[in-house]
Amino acid sequence: MPAGIRVTVTFPTPPGCPVAEFSEAADATVDSVTTTVASADSANTLSEFLVDAEAVPDDCERTPVFAYADRRVYRVDHDADCPCVCLGEYDTPVHRYFADGETLELVFHARDFELLQTVVGELRERFPDVDIQRLVRAPTGGASQDTVFVDRGKLTDRQLEVLRTAYEMGYFEQPRGANATEIADELGVSPSTVTEHLLAAQSKLLQDVLERGS
Known part of the structure; x- marks a missing residue:
């Protein structure tokens, strides 16, 4: 088809x-x-x-x-x-x-x-x-x-960097390979900044996965 x-x-x-x-x-x-x-x-x-x-x-x-x-x-x-x-x-x-x-x-x-x-x-x-x-x-x-x-262009450079680092360090695995503090240390930022960027990135990508009015 x-x-x-x-x-x-x-x-x-x-x-x-x-x-x-x-x-x-x-x-x-x-x-x-x-x-x-x-x-x-x-x-x-x-x-x-x-x-x-x-x-x-x-x-x-x-x-x-x-x-x-x-x-x-x-x-x-x-x-x-x-x-x-x-x-x-x-x-x-x-x-x-x-x-x-x-x-x-x-x-x-x-x-x-x-x-x-x-x-x-x-x-x-x-x-x-x-x-x-x-x-x-x-x-x-x-x-x-x-x-x-999924349109990665919706993400800022920083959001993509944090998301990629979290993925590579096993943040999304079960059990987790790394937590927000360890990711923050790797990137040289605060844990709250990591959490903020991860939430923003996931929200943007989920808009693509969960289509409005499908």
Whole structure:
């Protein structure tokens, strides 16, 4: 079976995406989106999304295309400056949106690592503030588990040094081969500094292992 990769990326500010711009203007969270994204030269690049009716202010400039009892459906056009269109150009449509007025999170699927590198490179070229949050490889060979890519780049140089030293000295073994005081002596720092860096490093790496909204 093909070993595709699920990719989660975030943008710190709405980068020309009309869904994110609506979220920011209306101060409403958008997380239910249906998208039709074609190539950049196509006129049929549309998204529809649901928003709680109470979350939309009375002075919202957009008019809903449909109204449920407690939700409203809005439709927006994307243009070439939107990351959603960028993904559509590589046949990797957006699988999931989350926009809360401050960040835009997109999830998409790449069929292989080569395509992933191409798409991520293009996103970085067009949107320098993009942050690759998470990469998950699809199960292969009948395995029920998925493979998680852990981003060591999240760690500071000092956190990585402390984590590596702790690992090499057997801190994570049972029974432990070294304690925080011995690691601190090896690095020339205080035991509290070792503990602080280890906790920070483990927290960052666990964010990759324990995916939000998996």
